[in-house]
Amino acid sequence: MNALAATNRNFRHAARILGLDSKLERSLLIPFREIKVECTIPKDDGSLVSYVGFRVQHDNARGPMKGGIRYHPEVDPDEVNALAQLMTWKTAVVNIPYGGAKGGIGCSPGDLSKSELERLTRVFTQKIHDLIGIHADVPAPDMGTNAQTMAWILDEYSKFHGHSPAVVTGKPIDLGGSLGRDAATGRGVVFATEALLADYGKSIEGLTFAVQGFGNVGSWAARLIHERGGKVIAVSDITGAVRNPNGIDIPELLKHKEETRSLANFNGADQMDPNELLIHECDVLIPCALGGVLNRENAADVKAKFIIEAANHPTDPEADEILSKKGVIVLPDIYANAGGVTVSYFEWVQNIQGFMWDEDKVNSELQTYMTRAFHKIKSMCHSHNCNLRMGAFTLGVDRVARATLLRGWEA
Numbered sequence: 001m002n003a004l005a006a007t008n009r010n011f012r013h014a015a016r017i018l019g020l021d022s023k024l025e026r027s028l029l030i031p032f033r034e035i036k037v038e039c040t041i042p043k044d045d046g047s048l049v050s051y052v053g054f055r056v057q058h059d060n061a062r063g064p065m066k067g068g069i070r071y072h073p074e075v076d077p078d079e080v081n082a083l084a085q086l087m088t089w090k091t092a093v094v095n096i097p098y099g100g101a102k103g104g105i106g107c108s109p110g111d112l113s114k115s116e117l118e119r120l121t122r123v124f125t126q127k128i129h130d131l132i133g134i135h136a137d138v139p140a141p142d143m144g145t146n147a148q149t150m151a152w153i154l155d156e157y158s159k160f161h162g163h164s165p166a167v168v169t170g171k172p173i174d175l176g177g178s179l180g181r182d183a184a185t186g187r188g189v190v191f192a193t194e195a196l197l198a199d200y201g202k203s204i205e206g207l208t209f210a211v212q213g214f215g216n217v218g219s220w221a222a223r224l225i226h227e228r229g230g231k232v233i234a235v236s237d238i239t240g241a242v243r244n245p246n247g248i249d250i251p252e253l254l255k256h257k258e259e260t261r262s263l264a265n266f267n268g269a270d271q272m273d274p275n276e277l278l279i280h281e282c283d284v285l286i287p288c289a290l291g292g293v294l295n296r297e298n299a300a301d302v303k304a305k306f307i308i309e310a311a312n313h314p315t316d317p318e319a320d321e322i323l324s325k326k327g328v329i330v331l332p333d334i335y336a337n338a339g340g341v342t343v344s345y346f347e348w349v350q351n352i353q354g355f356m357w358d359e360d361k362v363n364s365e366l367q368t369y370m371t372r373a374f375h376k377i378k379s380m381c382h383s384h385n386c387n388l389r390m391g392a393f394t395l396g397v398d399r400v401a402r403a404t405l406l407r408g409w410e411a
């Protein structure tokens with residue numbers, strides 16, 4: 001099922017549970033604004049190449065729209081729409097004063113030189129600068145983008161609007177980025193995992209983990225799990241996959257990845273088929289890469305007891321049903337990976353205050369937000385007799401619906 005159909009289906013299910021008015025339901029589903037722009041740049045050899053850039057601003061009832069920008073060949077308008085909508089529910093789940101947005105450019109960032117990426121980012125920013133802004137829409141990194149990408153957006157935007165560090169988050173510390181933002185999504189995943197496991201009388205120490213994706217989110221999640229005594233027994237990324245039933249030495253794997261840019265030829269683990277990772281024997285599976293990876297083709301073969309959705313939309317609704325029948329507990333993306341946008345919020349607050357927090361404060365506030373949201377989700381699950389995904393969706397949708405009604409929406 002495509003990402004937008006899946007996200008709409010989850011939203012409609014939550015709206016039914018909440019008994020939302022059908023006109024309000026329809027209004028919440030329609031994006032506030034969809035932007036599609038042509039981005040033509042000269043390549044390093046002087047030839048011209050054109051890309052399509054998207055920004056979907058889904059909802060701003062609770063505050064400025066917020067969400068990452070993705071550079072990936074499979075970026076398409078439906079997917080960006082789905083991811084923007086997920087941001088609206090996600091910011092509401094962790095109760096930060098934002099709406100939702102998402103952007104992307106259909107490109108292969110690994111095939112572009114640094115100067116080509118810079119030109120592409122600047123052209124994209126020139127095309128959308130009037131529609132983003134500190135109190136309108138605040139981009140951040142997502143797959144294929146990073147702090148450097150945010151620095152270029154900040155610089156280009158500031159040419160039009162004056163120096164504006166709060167227009168993006170996830171920027172370099174030297175330009176007003178927050179301590180702890182780089183690790184925040186992975187750290188939030190770990191806080192979310194701890195909250196869930198505690199609910200089952202368990203802890204990370206001694207459990208086995210399989211992690212798909214070893215970029216920003218996956219590598220930080222794996223590192224922090226390793227530090228807490230969890231055994232990361234399988235890791236994959238676009239270059240391949242490795243496994244070690246005794247636990248992979250994650251700091252060594254990080255060093256190897258840094259030196260070789262690949263998981264291949266790592267001495268501390270055996271190579272494995274990357275397609276096997278999601279169905280590998282483990283206690284906890286953490287998808288940290290693409291959407292739709294758990295679907296009706298593989299869900300029945302999943303062996304993990306818990307799935308923590310660090311990626312956005314990794315589980316298709318058809319897989320959700322299969323996993324639920326198998327008794328697998330799924331912690332949904334709009335909560336599990338909300339640590340990134342939560343620390344983005346702290347970064348924005350620091351920029352507006354002109355006051356920098358120390359890293360311990362960032363991390364401890366993040367833990368407070370993640371733990372509080374988990375208990376709120378659980379209480380929605382009890383009230384509505386639903387699973388964690390619907391607990392999170394009902395929590396997020398209810399908060400956005402209330403804000404919309406209070407602002408004067410009338411059926």
Ligand SMILES: NC(=O)C1=CN([C@@H]2O[C@H](COP(=O)(O)OP(=O)(O)OC[C@H]3O[C@@H](n4cnc5c(N)ncnc54)[C@H](O)[C@@H]3O)[C@@H](O)[C@H]2O)C=CC1
Nearest residue numbers: 143144185213214215216217237238288289311312337340
């Ligand atoms: N960066 C952030 O703050 C946040 C990211 N996310 C989500 O987390 C996921 C990962 O994002 P980042 O770590 O930021 O991206 P990234 O670009 O830093 O890393 C992506 C990783 O996925 C791997 N990958 C790509 N295709 C794969 C495949 N077919 N099989 C296995 N691995 C594959 C890449 O090799 C890389 O290791 C995405 O779904 C993103 O939307 C969610 C919330 C915040």
Ligand SMILES: O=C(O)CCC(=O)C(=O)O
Nearest residue numbers: 067068140142340341344
């Ligand atoms: O930090 C942010 O503003 C957005 C992060 C993001 O794109 C996400 O949570 O999917």
